[in-house]
Amino acid sequence: MLNVLIESADGLLVWQNDVGLLRRIGTYLLQEHTFGRITVSLSSLIIGAIVLTITIVASRLISKVMERRMSNRRHIDPGLRYTIVRLVRYFVLTCGILVTLKQAFAVDLTSIAVIFTALSVGIGFGLQYLAADIASGFILLFERPVRVGDRITIGEDEGDVQSINLRTTVVTTNDRIAIIVPNSKLVGQRVINWSYGDPRARISIPIGVADDSDIELATNTLLEAANDVENVLTDPPPSVQFLKFGDYSLDFRLLVWTNQPRRHVQIRSDINYRIAKLFRDRKIRIPYPTQEFLLRPNNDNREPSLLEPEKLDDGDRTPHGS
Numbered sequence: 001m002l003n004v005l006i007e008s009a010d011g012l013l014v015w016q017n018d019v020g021l022l023r024r025i026g027t028y029l030l031q032e033h034t035f036g037r038i039t040v041s042l043s044s045l046i047i048g049a050i051v052l053t054i055t056i057v058a059s060r061l062i063s064k065v066m067e068r069r070m071s072n073r074r075h076i077d078p079g080l081r082y083t084i085v086r087l088v089r090y091f092v093l094t095c096g097i098l099v100t101l102k103q104a105f106a107v108d109l110t111s112i113a114v115i116f117t118a119l120s121v122g123i124g125f126g127l128q129y130l131a132a133d134i135a136s137g138f139i140l141l142f143e144r145p146v147r148v149g150d151r152i153t154i155g156e157d158e159g160d161v162q163s164i165n166l167r168t169t170v171v172t173t174n175d176r177i178a179i180i181v182p183n184s185k186l187v188g189q190r191v192i193n194w195s196y197g198d199p200r201a202r203i204s205i206p207i208g209v210a211d212d213s214d215i216e217l218a219t220n221t222l223l224e225a226a227n228d229v230e231n232v233l234t235d236p237p238p239s240v241q242f243l244k245f246g247d248y249s250l251d252f253r254l255l256v257w258t259n260q261p262r263r264h265v266q267i268r269s270d271i272n273y274r275i276a277k278l279f280r281d282r283k284i285r286i287p288y289p290t291q292e293f294l295l296r297p298n299n300d301n302r303e304p305s306l307l308e309p310e311k312l313d314d315g316d317r318t319p320h321g322s
Helices: 004-031 044-069 078-106 111-144 184-188 214-227 261-281
Strands: 032-036 038-041 151-154 157-164 168-172 178-182 202-209 237-245 248-256
Touching: 004 178, 032 168, 038 044, 038 078, 078 111, 078 157, 078 178, 111 157, 111 178, 157 178, 157 261, 168 184, 178 184, 214 237, 214 261, 248 261
Parallel strands: none
Antiparallel strands: 032 038, 151 157, 157 168, 168 178, 202 248, 237 248
């Protein structure tokens, strides 16, 4: 009986020690620290981290589910689907971040305003480019001058838009090279969008022929070169313009229409091949600038130059000192 009482007493002491340890751990986790208007504790940080993790995972899952559901609806433009999915993801992330700040730091709207004020000071000191890229990213998503899948030309680079992210846009060229373009560059600089608005585009191919060529023959040959070329439309039909009389050529321009503007490089190549073949068959020359050198024969009867010493006869020469 005595042993049972002793064991019970030992168990009670161990339980009391465990309870005391749990109380100390709980006190340590719930202990709050105040920094200005921000109050934080270890437990609140843990909860905030959990909320942020759930937010990130939920935003990805929601965006994937929406993209999968909307991909089956062919009447919705792919660029519009991408914009909707991105905006929903940003909305979920924004709400989750606000909840995280509230749970982790007990931040109210006034404190958030103070944080944004501090961020604006940082932007003024060196983050203005980052802020411009982020703002331009939202402009691209809302205004949609450039959409996912569009064929664009930026300076000397041309490719298809793969994705429009918060700060940058990824463009893939024909060589399968990814170009990372800041969003502010797409908004603030000149960009050629081959897929914007009307899906048709006109392609101009300049060509010059020798100045003694038959104008009517050259015109008909250019029109024939544009016939039956893949991705070239018959309505509107191809046309030829006589631009000007050049220094050493007659300058024309062949105009064709296509509904595949992203393939304009290949279309130009196909037509140029046909122009070269037809011109060669019909003896139409493509002139190139040349230089001619005129060599004049030496003439002994020419008048003496002022820059040349005068030649004296033998009778006119007088020895020195005579």
